[in-house]
Amino acid sequence: MEINKKVPLLKLPGTSDLQFNLSDYKGRFLVIYFYPKDATPGCTAQGVDFRDAYKKFQALDTEIFGISRDTLKSHENFKAKFTFPFELLSDEEEKACELFGVIKMKNMYGKQVRGIERSTFVIDPDGKLIKAWRGVKVEGHIKEVLQFIKQHNS
Template sequence: MTHPNVGDTAPEINLPRDGGEMVNLSDFAGKKIVLYFYPKDDTPGCTKEAIGFTDAVDAFAEADTVILGVSKDSIKKHDKFVAKHELKIALLSDEEGDVCERYGVWVEKKMYGKTYMGIERATFLIGADGKIAQVWRKVKVPGHVDAVLEAVRKT
């Protein structure tokens, strides 16, 4: 399985978002897209990251950029997460894991000596031309939103 890299055309997605509406990357043609993958709704790191992107949503909008979060959580879980934290970003449900596979973020992880499969926290900046402009893998949440916003402003 190859991972999309900088310069590659971003693999298309067709997933339901919180609220149930279907979302495709092509819906945002001509805009930049921050596509970020995260392990699970309402866990500490994922909550901080979602709130961070929500707090910066206007700054991203000024840079003509849409933010899409992706996890394998259901629409119902996304709806609860959005309501609980008043999130202003779209959360896409990839329950089958197809998009996670295409972006190479479904990986073997280790915690407390156990090995399991899970979503690697990763962010893809997709340029207005539909090509991947930057990739962050194994993301650490502190400072990440600022780093992505800085990259968006330079793209």
């Protein structure tokens, strides 16, 4: 995915029986964040930060979605445990991961493993990708995303 290019139609199953379809969100900003795994420390901290800032994003007519390769059952448990007000999308077939190029070889305890590189993307109301953060560090990231949306939502 390149900046200022339209994001191809994307359909994924989500929590709360959502069938996510990118075209349903035309006219709104979307924050889509990819994370490695439900209920791990970094992913939990990231989700909690988005949860805590959710009302600020909503005030800017922005919807948030988290995506990982976990199952919907795992997502439902993760979402319920931390009361996320936004939906989590399951990408077990790695369609969205491939589209956004977030699968990377990573070192885990000295072994090379294929996994999701923590990344965040902003899609504008016309369906164009306008910002990408890759290799995200959780601390302070959500403030940066919020600030970006504020600047582009005027």
